[in-house]
Amino acid sequence: MSRFTIVFMLTVMVALATHPTLAASYAVGTCKPTLPSFATISAAVSSVPPSSTVLVCPGTYPEQVMISQPLTLTGIASANSAQAVIAVPNGGMVLEIDSVFGFTLTPQVMVTAGPVTLTNITVDGTGGNTVVGCEFMLVGIYYASGSSGTVNEVTTRNQVNFGCGIGILAANGTSMSESVTIQNSSVHDVDDVGIQAGTNQVPPTLMATVKGNSVDSGGVGILTYQNAGSVTGNVVSASSTALHLIAPGTASGNTITNSGIGILALADGVSATSNRISKVGIGISIGAASTNVQSNAITRTTTGIEFNCHTATVAHNTINDASVGLADVPASFGSPNNVFNVSTIRTDGC
Numbered sequence: 001m002s003r004f005t006i007v008f009m010l011t012v013m014v015a016l017a018t019h020p021t022l023a024a025s026y027a028v029g030t031c032k033p034t035l036p037s038f039a040t041i042s043a044a045v046s047s048v049p050p051s052s053t054v055l056v057c058p059g060t061y062p063e064q065v066m067i068s069q070p071l072t073l074t075g076i077a078s079a080n081s082a083q084a085v086i087a088v089p090n091g092g093m094v095l096e097i098d099s100v101f102g103f104t105l106t107p108q109v110m111v112t113a114g115p116v117t118l119t120n121i122t123v124d125g126t127g128g129n130t131v132v133g134c135e136f137m138l139v140g141i142y143y144a145s146g147s148s149g150t151v152n153e154v155t156t157r158n159q160v161n162f163g164c165g166i167g168i169l170a171a172n173g174t175s176m177s178e179s180v181t182i183q184n185s186s187v188h189d190v191d192d193v194g195i196q197a198g199t200n201q202v203p204p205t206l207m208a209t210v211k212g213n214s215v216d217s218g219g220v221g222i223l224t225y226q227n228a229g230s231v232t233g234n235v236v237s238a239s240s241t242a243l244h245l246i247a248p249g250t251a252s253g254n255t256i257t258n259s260g261i262g263i264l265a266l267a268d269g270v271s272a273t274s275n276r277i278s279k280v281g282i283g284i285s286i287g288a289a290s291t292n293v294q295s296n297a298i299t300r301t302t303t304g305i306e307f308n309c310h311t312a313t314v315a316h317n318t319i320n321d322a323s324v325g326l327a328d329v330p331a332s333f334g335s336p337n338n339v340f341n342v343s344t345i346r347t348d349g350c
Contacts, residue, residue, distance in 0.1 A: 029057025031078035041065050041086065045073065056084040064095050065109045067116050075120035082120065088127040096136055100145060100173030100200045107142035114148030125159035134164040143170040143180050150181045159190040166190060170197040172206040179207040188216040198225030198247065210234065220244045245270050256280065265291045272296060286312045293317065303327045309350035
């Protein structure tokens with residue numbers, strides 16, 4: 001063995017000895033006996049070194065979890081199960097905080113640092129509505145100001161709280177730009193908003209990417225507010241509005257059904273393209289002039305596209321089986337759209 005090799009190995013050994021808390025993998029539960037383990041998720045995420053991976057064994061964990069350092073939290077399969085469930089604590093929800101939007105919320109999982117990745121975790125809000133009335137927002141997963149990361153292949157469900165339940169919420173109230181990606185996840189049985197992302201800063205300091213999710217909400221499916229980002233490839237149904245867009249960005253390739261309004265575009269700079277919308281009251285409702293609505297397929301609606309007298313870019317959309325194809329259209333509008341089996345092609349009056 002050469003002198004150089006010996007010196008190098010000694011250097012590595014000294015480095016490892018002086019850094020006993022280097023990031024590694026840890027377990028919650030007993031399914032990984034070879035790893036250091038914790039009884040609760042909260043104990044694990046507050047004790048492991050930054051950037052560690054916490055593997056959660058299948059089971060139910062009744063706790064509120066706060067993550068204040070970069071790490072990965074992922075559920076794993078064991079004994080023919082692959083479901084790690086974060087449930088409401090037996091004593092009810094105790095952590096209440098103020099959001100950047102002015103309302104009080106109580107999160108089941110709260111992230112205050114980044115990057116934090118959540119994977120293969122189910123967050124169940126059953127029993128979280130312990131106070132009668134909408135005194136706080138019950139939130140499944142909350143990425144708070146200054147945090148960042150990725151939510152991938154998670155489930156949030158049963159965030160029901162007298163009309164104040166949110167499945168996943170990402171918000172940033174700081175001047176530093178942050179990014180959150182919410183993807184490939186299932187959000188259902190919430191009574192306000194399935195997925196919400198936004199900031200109170202101008203210009204926006206949150207880049208939210210919402211893609212490939214399945215959302216079924218008793219209120220709004222996906223809500224964006226003053227953030228820069230995109231909503232793409234989601235499958236959404238909602239009692240009120242499937243996509244409620246109060247922020248510039250792209251809504252593309254989404255499949256929307258069984259909703260009051262398919263897409264409600266209320267901000268300049270919204271681009272709604274190549275979405276498939278069916279069985280809704282209004283396919284797309286336009287609330288700002290600088291809106292781009294193109295190449296959408298809208299089927300089985302009362303109204304296909306509602307202009308609300310805005311001179312938006314609306315072209316190459318296909319509307320089939322509607323009472324009114326284009327409603328409240330400016331007199332000067334003449335861009336090409338395709339309508340089939342429509343009782344009234346357009347209504348003017350603007």
